[in-house]
Amino acid sequence: MQEALASWRPAIDETIVEWLPQEIDAAYLEDFFGEPRFEYDTKGVQSALSDPIWDLLERGGKRWRAVLFLVFIEAFGEDPEAYLPYAIIPEILHNGTIIVDDVEDGATMRRGEPALHRVHGEDVALNAGNAMYFLPLKILTHNPANLSEETRLRAYDMLMYELNRTHLGQGMDICWHNESAVRISTQQYLEMSACKTGCLGRIVAQLAAIVAEQPAEIESAVATYAEQTSIAFQIGDDILDVENSLGRAGDFGKEFGNDIREGKKTLLVLHAIETADSDRATRLEEILATDENTDADISEALQILEDAGSIDYARECALELAEQARGEIHGIEDELESEAVEKLLSFTEFVVERDV
């Protein structure tokens, strides 16, 4: 899968530029709005919309959602090249959620640089992030792979449904964060994560299955695989944040103790609260509830997680999810191309073992 990531990267980057050009000119806006009825403010659109979007896109990101889409297409026996424009849909949606999420979390850093709202202001960042939820739909409208009307409608319906669920999950997360006294179980966390992060994975898989006109049972199996893999990825993200802060992982572009500082109730935190002795659990909750923490407070919280064995617990959970995800692929492997099956199986290892 690492090879697939490296080899598809240039084509994916190029496709994003093709569908979201960096230079906004009158012709681009005309394409959006039809007959020009007024003088298009190309400069305004450029600085308020295109520049912030490109600021984030040019910082990189792994682009694994686009690659996973292409691997699914390959698994269904189709030519990935023909579907490249659709591959960038989940990638652009993901970047949009990141911008909005950083505003909501009050995050300071993203991909090693100040978060978008700190560079461009909250109003511009939010508008750009929201626009990114809709820009990919233009690709479906333009229909580069000549999909039937029915197929395109299925893709729209699916995107609408899964994006709604993404916001439901994000809503749960925000609500739990704001209600610092509420105790959430690890099971509730996994359900929230299935919506917040899992739905974007489901979008990757279902979009590939829909455009490649796969039967319902294949679509359902790959969607479950992608959901479980994405939850494992989210847990991996939470582990990385802690390990990075404990000085064990490479720099992944966030601040020391980022999640603790933001008061996030991650799987590791919930496990520590459930299992640590009550004084330490209460102290951890106290640190999460305030935004006036010193580095010493953050270190103390990290130590509570470590002593409670929460990193190992989270890793076990991620491994279990990865195993279940592999089971989904094994269940339909006779219907899939074998080389792509290997990539899908190895991808579950990448999400759990990554250090970026």
Ligand SMILES: CC(C)=CCC/C(C)=C/CC/C(C)=C/COP(=O)(O)OP(=O)(O)O
């Ligand atoms: C509705 C709404 C705002 C939802 C928010 C959902 C959200 C931001 C979930 C976090 C997902 C996640 C683990 C991102 C890191 O992805 P990555 O490591 O692939 O990032 P990269 O693209 O930088 O590599």
